[in-house]
Every structure is written in C-alpha cells, then in structure tokens.
Amino acid sequence: MTDLGPDSPAPRRAVLPRSSPKLVTGLALIAAIALFGVAGPLFVGEPGAINDIGLAPPGGGHLLGTTQLGQDVLAQIAYATRGSLYIGVLVGVMATVLSALFGIVGSYVGGAVDEAFSLFSNVMLVIPGLPLVIVISAFVPPEQRGAWTIAVVLAVTGWAGAARVLRAQTLTLRNREYVLAARVAGEPAWRIIVVEMLPNLLPLLASQFVFSVIAAILSEAGLSFLGLGASNSSTLGTMLYYAQNGFALQRGAWWWFVPPGLIIALFGCGLALVNFSIDEIIDPKLRTVPRRIRQRRRAPAPVERPAPDTAVSVRNLSVTYGNAVPAVKDVSLEVRRGEILGLAGESGSGKTTLAYAINRLHRPPAQVTAGSVTFHDRDGGDVDVLALPPGELRAFRWSQLSVVFQGAMNSLNPVMTIRAQLEDVLATHRPHLSRSDRRARCARSLELVGVDPARLRSYPHELSGGMRQRVMIAMAMLLDPQVMIMDEPTSALDVVVQRGILREILRLRDELGFAIVLITHDLPLLLEVSDRIAVMLGGEIVECAATEEILAGPRHAYTRRLLESFPSLTGERGAFVRSGEATGGAR
C-alpha cells in the first residue's frame, strides 16, 4: 500500500481511542444515561405507586407527567433505564465471551475444532434468531423469569455474527511473526491467546461488545412490544409496552410514550459514536478526516521552458500535510525529454510526495503550499499543471504523464479483467477509437512488455507479481506519454524478475523516447540505470547531478553516506541490467 503520509514506521496500533468530538459526545451521552439509570432510582419515588391523577401532563409534582394509573413517568423511566442497561450489559458481556470463545479459541486451535466451532456459529447465525427467542423465552420457568432470562436468550441468539468476524481476524493474527515466534518458543496456547493476541483483538472485541449492547437493548424493546419481554422486571421496553397498551399515543400522552424511546435512541446513539472511535482504532484509515482545502491560488504562471529538451519543470514546490509538517520543501527540479531521472532518498524523505504532487495526485490533508509544476509539451505548449481545471487535469493525466506505482500487487483492480483496466484508459482518453482498435492496442501493448495477449482475459490475481508489473508498465505506455513516473516499480519483486523488468523499461525508453522519473531507495540500481540522480533528504533535494558526477564526487555529505552504505558499488556499472549477465552486479 502506498503510504502517502510522511513515510514513518508503521504506527503501533493505539489501544485507546483518540479524543474527538464524536467520542466526547458519545461518552457524555452514555455517562449521563448510565448515571441516570444507576443513581436516578435513588432520587425518585416508588415507580409503581398508584394515585388518582392519571395521564397528567408534565409539570407540577410530576416532572414528566404521569401514566394512566397516575404513576410518575420520571420514576418509571429511572427504574426502567436501570433495567434496560442491566440487560444490555449482561448481554454484551455474555455475547462477547461466547463469540470470543468460539471465534478466537476455535480459529487459534485450528483443525477439527475450528471446523466444528465455525460450523456451529454459522448454523447459529443462519437459524433465525427472533423465532428462537420467542420459543426459548416461552419455556424458562417463571420463577427465574425476568431480566436474566431475556439476557441469556438474547446472548445465546446473538453472538454468532461477532464470532465470525473475530475468527477472520484471529486467522490473520495467528500467522503474524510474533505469534509464530511465541509458538516456536513453546508458550502455552492460552498464554499466546491472552498475552499475544488478545491485545490486538481488543478493539474489535470492544466494538462487538458495544454493538451487542445496542442490539440487546433494542431487541428487548422489540420483544416487549410483542409481549414477550422481561415481564417481571422493569425495562424501557416493558414501559413502552404499557404505554402502548394504555393507548398513550392515541390519547396524546406523548410524555409517556416518547421519553423511553428517546432514552433508548440516545443511548444507542452514544454507543454508536463510541463505536466510531473504536472503528478508527481497528482501521486507522478511518481516522484522518481530510478537510477539503480550498486551493489557494498561487501567482506563478507557467514557467518558461528553461531548455528545449525540458519536459517538466518544478519550481520552488512545497507540500505540507495539514498545517504542520512540510514533506516537500522548496524543491526545484527539471525532467528532460527521454532521460531517466533517479530520485533517491530513504523512506520519509518526501520523494513519493514530490512525485505525486507533480501529477496532483496528493490527497488531503497534503496540499501544495507554494511553487509550480509546468509541463512542457513536445509540441510546444506549456501547461501549468497545478492550475488545471478538473476536466483538463484528467485529460492531461496518463496521456502526457503516466505513473507506475509502488507495489504492483495492489495497483490493479482485483475485480476487473486486465482488458477492462487497459481499455478504460483508451475509452476515456481516446473515445473515438473503435472497439476492435481498442482491443488491438491493448494486445499490442502487452506484447510490447512481453506478456501473452491471452492474459487480457485474466484477473490480476491470476498473474504473477512480475507479470502484473509488466501489465502496469504496458498500461502506462498505452497513450504514449512523454513522462512516466515510476515509484519503486520493482522493489516488491525478486531480483531476477526485477532486472528483467528494468531491462524492458530501458528498451522501451530507447524505442519510444519517454522520460522516466524513477523513484527508489535502491541507490545501486539508480546508479546503474539513470542519467541523472536527485537525492532527497528531509523534503529537500540536497543534490542533483549526472550519475557519473555523483559516483565520482558526491558533493553532499548525505549522498556520500548513502554511497558508502553500499560497499560493492565499484563493479562495472550497469553490467547486469544492460547485458543481463548474471554476474554479481550490484548487491
């Protein structure tokens, strides 16, 4: 996956949710209602106490009015809230324990146990819950009837979905290095589950818990509505049931009918808001909420063509994330027609950000704060890329400047065929082409990169990693662009495939004459293939010179350090790539 942010080591998964307005609101709602349920009954009168002012509207002695029997609605709600919370928490705990048992333990142990547990939870999931609830709740002895019964019934019928999710997650965790290491070290299974895996499953468990609490409170209310609820205890559901049977709505006694539903809704809402925050822990991508930033108009118009063979000039470009972190600082750079410009630097140096900004692929919160990018068409026009309106920008992309991304594995849409993904480039940019022409061009482009055109019918997962990257390159060349940005095009591949593909790229460059911006941290490789090399450090280009110059006498201390970190850079330059001889070469 492309890391668009300042390249930093993968952040450890946080255990506590980050504070956000949502979380604060959610917690406040939950706390308020829980407090009301726990402490409320201490301050209100006897909820069952009957008196003669039936259906009195709110006011006076009764803050929320009275029921048909003159019972104080507020007092009833206080007790009912307590009852509902009790059921909700009971179900939450029981369902979570059950789902953890069947989901985590089963999938950790594996084998027949996993099969059996998984079948069991799938069957439980498939068997319709509500009828089962009705039936089960009908035959619990009446003496034990009440909140507990309903809670058990709801838990028993409600854990299976969560178990499935947990199982899937456990299966991926089971194969993580640290778990494997612990197993090799002979730690007992329970210890591995509790110490190694549970902390990572915690956010998921928490989310499932919160979800089952909401579901339990709602289900209890639904069952009560059908007259199958916790008949001997006081819950919001039973309260609604009585209100409804007392014709509260028909008689306009909203104060009796509306508040219990509202409390459920608010509590559910609070839990849901908390769940949003937990979701953000589980999936950190949900966390950063990009704020749409109004593009600030920058004055500098297209830069004049510095030299006739300049394809792209970048001037004083700065890119920041949010308002704080500058990832690219005042960078100026030129790409010449047909050359290979190497962009070197370690992770986090801003090279990817720079490359994306050139094509305006950076996404919020990243934004260009200064500078310009000008594309110099070989036909003579100059394009201010940063000022292009959306339609023209789309037309510009790929046809003038295409990109081959890091990680070929993920650059292709897994659910579309290769042909569809190649063709939609043509359909967008060359709408006049006939269907057969499109097909022919796609086939030809694959041939060009050495892939059998029969592969057009394949889906990405049916291709090897190397083949996928070739397909990406074929795609990048489809419109005969003048510049191609290649971001770590080969770093995920094994050495032999890597070299094969690079050879291909060089050959194509020689044939078609496009310029390449080659981004990699693999300095030896750059030294072999590129004409010029720009070295980035901390968002700045610290050195930019012809490859020979860099090799001969790096000016910046950082470049020197980089070179020194590769001890064997003394071999015959480019021998491996250009000739294909499998002689040692770099590395």
Place this chain on the structure above:
Amino acid sequence: MSMKTPRAFTRVAAGFAASIVVAGCSSSAGAPGQAAGASSGAGGSAGASKPLVVYTGATGDIQPIFNPYLPGSLGGGGMIFESLFFYNIVRNEAPRPRLGESFSWNDDGTELSITLRSGVNWSDGRPFTAKDVVFTLNMIAKYKALNNTGYRGKATATDDTHVVIKFDEPSFLDGPQILGRIWIVPEHKWKDFPDPTKEQLREAVGTGPYLVDDLKPQAFTLKANPGYRDGEPAVKKIRFPSLSGNQSGATALKAGQIDWQTGPVPDIANVEQSYPGYKLIITPLNQMVMDTCANADLGCKGPQTDPAVRQAMYYAVNRTQLNALAFENTSAEISPSMALVQRDQAVMSGRLQNKVAPMQPDPAKAQQILESAGYAKGADGIYAKDGKPVKLTLKTVAGWTDYITAADTLSQQLAKSGIKVTAQQLSYNEWAGARQRGDFQLMLDSLFQGPAADPFYVYSYFYSTDSTDKVGGAAGNNVSRFSDPEVDKALAELKKIDISDTAPRQPYFDTIQTRIEQAMPYIPLLTQGTINIYNAGKFTGWPAKEDLYAFPAAWQAPDASEIYLRLKPTGK
C-alpha cells in the same frame, strides 16, 4: 361471558376465533385507495350499500373455514347456520324461536319434543325439514370431536316438522345447549362428507340470514340472504376485518373504519366526545375472581387452602379502588353467591351473609376472621399460623395490562391486612397450563356463564367435583379443585327440574350459594364489564341497557346475529 379484560386482548386475542368469532378486514368505509379517515366522508351517497364493519378481535390471516363445529370457523352461529332457539344470557326471558317454533319436556326430563317452523328453505333452495335436525344431532353424536355441547340423546323425526329427542337421564339443563348452541346443517350437503371433522366447508349452505360474500386474508364479508324466511335483513353486508390486536382496532376506530368493536378503547370515559356518532355500552357479565387452589385433599398447597384466609382476602379487598385503577370504572358489583347481581336477583338466596360483596374494604372483619382461625401477626406485619406466614403468589398473564395493574393493586391492598401477595407474570401458555394442573396459589381469572340466563351453569362448571381433578391432573373448569358432596348433590337434583320451575329449584340454589359463600374457592372481585363501541349514527337498533335483547359482544354467537337482524342503516 367473559372477554377477559379488554386490553388483555391485545396480544391474546388470537386466531382461535372459535365457533363464536368472526373476522374480516379493515378499511371498510374509506373510499378505495383513500387515506385513513375517509369513512365519514362516505356519507350521503349510498350509506345503505356500505357494509357494517365489525371487529371481533380476530388476528392473522383469515382462512376459509365455515364448518360451524370447528374452533376456527367464521361467521359464527346464527349467521349462516342457525340453532333452533335463541337463549338470551343477559336477561331472564323465554327462549326466542329461530328454526324451532316451540318445545316441551316430558315430566322427568328424558324426552324433548320440538316443533319446527315450516316453509324454511336452505340457501340453495332445498326445503329445511326435521330430517336435517336429526341428521345434525346424529352426526355430532357420532363424531365426538364435533360434540362440543355434550349431546347424549337419541333423536327421531316424527314428521317433517317434529323432532323428538330421548335421553337416558333427566336432561332439563342440557336443553339450552341443544336448542340454542347446536347449528343445524343440511343433510343433503353434509351426508357426503367422508369426515366432517376435517371438512373446511369453503362454501356454506345454511338457513341463516347471511351468506358468504367474499373472503380475503384480511377480511371476509357476509351478505344478506335474500331468501331469509323473515325477509332479507336490512343490513346488506357485514365485513369482519382481521387486525393485529386492540391497538390496531383503536387506530381503525379512530379512522372511522370500524362500526362495531368489542374491546377496550382509549379513554373510555369520553368515548362519545372523541368518536362523534359512536356510542358505548358496557355489560357486566364475567365474574372476575381470584382462583385459589383450595383443596388440600386434592394436593393444593399454601395458606389459601384455609377458607379463613380466603375469607379474609375477600373482606380486605377495596373493590372501589380496584375498579377505578385497573378497569376505568367499567366493572360492577359481584355477589359471593356467584349469581349475577342484576339478572339472577330472583334466585339469590336469602340465607347469604352478603348478597353483594362489599365495595369498601373491611380490615377489621378480615383481622377478626384470621385471628379467630388462629393466625397471629408476625414481626413483619404478616399473619402467620404454626410458623407459616400468609404469603401467596398471584399469577397473571404477561401483557394483560389491566390484570397486572389489578394484581399490583390487590397486593398493595392485601398487605394492609397482613397478607402478603406477590404478583407474578406468566406467558399465556404457561398461565393456562398452570391453571389446568393446579400449579398455583392464586390466579386472576374470570368465570363465564352458561348457554342460558341461569346460575346453574356457573355452579356446574366451576364447583362440581366432576369437572376437577387432583393437582397435576388436567382439571376441567373447576380449577380450584373445590369439592363438596352437598353441592354435587344439589347440582344433580337441579338437573331433574325444568328451568322454568323456579320454586322447587330454590332450596338447592340456597344450599349451593351458602356453601360456596363460606368456602369461597374463587374469591369474588368484580363483575367485569364487556365494552362495546358502536356507530349509532350509521346504524340504529343496537341493544341498550334498558333493552338487552341479546348480549352485546361482536364475538358472541348467536347473540351477534340477533343484533344484526335488528340493525337498520340510517343511510348516513
């Protein structure tokens, strides 16, 4: 009879519409496709052709079952099929002829002679004769599963209009069942059914005032029988909707989509203001009681097996408050003799301690009864005897909100007299099961009436040893397990006397009434009112307090048919 609490119906009303019940669909009055509330707008044009819409409490999809002997049958007795006579159970009056003209018993009650009307035709045009009556009686005698009246006679037709039924024993009191609750079916249609117990009877041929018009899962409609012997009824169509319960009933009523509903309505006190044109009639009939498992000899356990405890509870209850809080003052006084206060005034024994149960509590009396029976108040304020406190569980049905309220009120009232009663809610199924097995101490329930206006039936159903069983067994109606040889003997004697022979019956009534007032296996609470709301603007001729020509309840057969026959559309 009963109709348990209005609100109870909400959930319970049930598909078991029973031979008594009808069902059909809702949006009667609204113009097709029109929004709710359109009904009143239907005025003017063709009021007479608009069906009378009756909600009987039916729920679920309507299935085409017109066999009147099956529990789920539609239409109800008296509509498509008729009985020989109509017995009014709310007023002490002579039976009115339907298919029969007159009947007489021989002196010892073993032979019943019936004269039928002549000139009556089945709805397919074939004449109705005594053979049909004999066929019907023989059929239910043959198929025990259809014999829900306990018919045990042997019928013969002497000619086309005369039937004689012979019995092995005196059967005066079976008369109302046989004459009033057996629906006569046509021999020429039914003789070919291989098994009438499995016959749905999708198309019914009867003698009654109504015919099947159409049937949809949401409603079925009956239409007037043009060939009805007394002339085509004035109400041309009656539609019976099926709704999900009383909540929907109230909604439909509010929208003017229902013309007659038996059951609770919001804000009973102000019905006539909130539903212009509608009127309310409340008829007390069900006797609401606390069932007690009374008979220790048959296995009952708990303080309630002591009659003193039952008596004390009887005096400790504040019936006025109970009526106000739980029943919106729709209930009426009850007699500890279990004879109906108004209807059975004549047969109420002069030897009763109270003819009517006190509406106000008498804690002093309750205290005196308990203390003279050897109970003493414990430190917790609860009476106890031999170390056993008077603590009882009162079972009610979850969802019957008014009964639940009543149970809570009762436990607060009884606590003041040192009797601890804990209310417990059960699902309907469990409640019914516990009731039958005797697995309870106290239970809120109501006693229902028999086929004629006579208290004999209540006594025979609920107090006779015949209809009970030991705890654990399946009791009939006598769930209290009450058993008293004196009462059994009196009941046996009553069976030998014609109902109209009041003087010889009274001594036996005296015996029964004084015995049960003393033993009190069912603690009388109130006589519960059956609530009806009906559209008096669109139809006239409804029963009124002064003229209860039939028991007003939409689900009550054949009373409902008597009402339909008297209704006249106003054309509005």
Place this chain on the structure above:
Amino acid sequence: MRYYLRKFGFYLAALWAAVTLNFFIPRMMPGDPVSILMAKLQQRGGSVNPEARRAYELLLGTDTGEPLARQYLSYLGNMLHGDFGISVSAYPVPVSEVIATSLPWTVVLVGIATVLSVLVGTGLGMLVGWRRGTWLDALVPATTVLAAVPYFWLALVLVAVLGSALGWFPLIGGYDVDFTPGWNLDFLGSAVHHGVLPALTIVISSVGGWLLGMRNMMVSTLSEDYVLTATAKGLPNRRVMIWYAARNAALPSIAGFAISLGFVVAGSIVTEQVFSYPGIGSKLLEAVQNNDYALMQGIFLVTTVAVLGANLVVDLLYSVIDPRTRAGANA
C-alpha cells in the same frame, strides 16, 4: 470442486441442525394447544363445558403416544415430502396453505424494503466515503441515530404523524379489501399505497447500518493503490468511484445483504404487528401463542430455508462478483 463440496456440506449440516431444533423446541414449550384454545374460548365468551374440551381434544389432539424417536423420523420424512401437517389454529387447513397465503406479502413488502435500504444505504455510503470531509459526513451519525431508535417506536410515531395526523397513508392492512387481490390495477395500487409506510419505516431504521458499513469500506478502499492508479489514469470521477472504489468496497455489504434477505421473514414480525400487515411474521407469533406446533415448524423451516438459500445464492454469486473466490474454488 472441494470448495463446493464443503459449501454443500455446510448447508446440509445447517439445514439438519435447524430442522432438528425445529422439531424439539416446540415440544419443549409449556402448555398444549387444547388448553390454550379452551382458555381463549372462555375469554371469548364460549361456554366451555367439559364436553367441549373433550371434543376439541379429539379434534386437535397432538398426543399420538408415539415414542419421540419415531415421531422425529416421521417428521423428517414428512418434511422431505413438503408435508407440514395441519395447522391447529386454523384447523383443518394444511400448514402449507396457511404459509402460502401469508408468505408473498412478507416477501414482497420486507423484501422490497430490504433491497431499497441496502441500495440507498450502500449508495449513500459510497458517496459519503468518496466525499469525506464534506457536509455529507453528517449523514453517518444522523442515520445511526435512526438505527438506534426502537423500530416499533419509530413506526408508531410515523403512523401517528403521517397516517393519523396528516392522513397521507392508510394505517393498517395490506390492501383495501374493497378490491379483489390479483393482477388488477386497483388492487396493486392499493397494495402499494398500503405498503409505503411500513416499507418506509423499515428503510429508515435499517439504512444507517448499510451506510456506515459501506462508508467505512469505501474509506479503506480509497487508499488502495488501484484507486490511486485509476485517478492517475485520468478516469472520470464517477468511474473511479463506482468501478474501482465502490465495486470493491461493496463486497462485504453483499455478503451482509444475503443474510439480511434471509431474515426478511423473521424480522417482519414487529412490522406486521404495528401495521396489521397480512404476512408470515404475524402468523408465527400466532402459532407461538397458540402452541400450533405444525405451523410453527412450517414457518421456522421456511425461514431457515430462506436464510440458507439466500446464503447459498450469495456464495455462488460471490464467485461471479469477486473473481478471487474462483481461484479458491479451483484450488
């Protein structure tokens, strides 16, 4: 092939488990149909003398005295033949007939509502995820609140406002009984008119879950490289959003959709109660209240088969919409 065999095995095992549960659970319920019928007749005002009880026991008696194992075997046999027995609460109508009259209503109403809420929820979720950081974000908490409201409460309030107060929609029933059910315009129009409010309540209360799920998946998917590639390719936004992001993000929703379609039958009980809608949910409730074992079993089986069927269909469909599963299938 092994993949399909495993799947098939799973469905068979699940079906067997459900059918077996289906056999035992009703038999463990308290009470018996006749007692309940009697008690109800009484409340209705029937004269239930001891003879009537005996008569109904003969009529409806379920106690055949057979040993449980034999009952179970003959039950399995009957199920295979599609013979569900006779409904006690609608004696002597066969269960299959009772189900046949109710099922279409539920399937059409709740089915359409479910499909609608999935489409609307997923569509909105796609937009919200795509345009993160705009006002559309507010839709997420807003719809979540709606999902946290008890369904029947929301429905009753809507009925009170849209039905009773404004009179826009009929309050109860599935159609106007003045019309004859069938393929005629009057009836269909009336059925649609009656269905709007129930369907609306279902959509309102369930759309939030779909929206949230889709939006979260969308956010995840948007950071995938293939979406970036698609943008770099200069494809129109709509195409990137739908064919690259949403097409992948919707995969989990489709699996969820299968399960929720199966629950159409079960989940409709409350809806049908509120709106007096003539469907299978109210039948089930009735069957439970009346101890109508045969009907309960029939409906239960229909529900289970529906859930399993929906899952099977999606399992098969999944290999079409997600080519990667096919790879698993071949392995």
